[in-house]
Amino acid sequence: MVTAVGTISIEGHDFEVAPELARRKVTVRFDPYDLSRVLIEHDGKGYGTATALDVLPAHSRRVRAPETPTVPAPAAKRTPFHEMLQSHDEQQRSRKAGRMSFIPSQIPGTDLPEQGRTQQ
Numbered sequence: 001m002v003t004a005v006g007t008i009s010i011e012g013h014d015f016e017v018a019p020e021l022a023r024r025k026v027t028v029r030f031d032p033y034d035l036s037r038v039l040i041e042h043d044g045k046g047y048g049t050a051t052a053l054d055v056l057p058a059h060s061r062r063v064r065a066p067e068t069p070t071v072p073a074p075a076a077k078r079t080p081f082h083e084m085l086q087s088h089d090e091q092q093r094s095r096k097a098g099r100m101s102f103i104p105s106q107i108p109g110t111d112l113p114e115q116g117r118t119q120q
Contacts, residue, residue, distance in 0.1 A: 001025050008050065010035065015050035 002008055006019045010030060017026065017040050027041040028050075038050040 007053065008040075010038065014053040016053055017050050018047045021047060 002021045006022045008015050029039040040047040040050050
């Protein structure tokens with residue numbers, strides 16, 4: 001049966017036929033292995049070959065090739081996590097320790113004079 005818009009479907013492929021055959025039953029002759037030639041007849045009269053339609057399903061999307069080739073940007077230099085953690089840990093330790101000063105007289109094994117005294 002020809003649709004209202006003058007098309008027929010054969011094995012999932014759509015073909016356009018003469019518009020005067022809309023909504024009529026037609027005889028279709030074709031080779032199932034070669035759909036390039038589909039003959040249409042109605043009431044013993046030949047209507048020529050049907051034209052294959054290249055119709056995309058409504059749910060399909062065309063994939064477009066990129067117009068300009070995209071060059072990936074160079075990756076930013078990344079600091080490994082363990083280096084960031086180590087640096088942060090060192091900063092916290094130095095803040096907690098504060099400024100350290102050693103008085104030579106309090107260090108065992110040194111024979112340096114204490115600050116402000118002279119050795120006699």
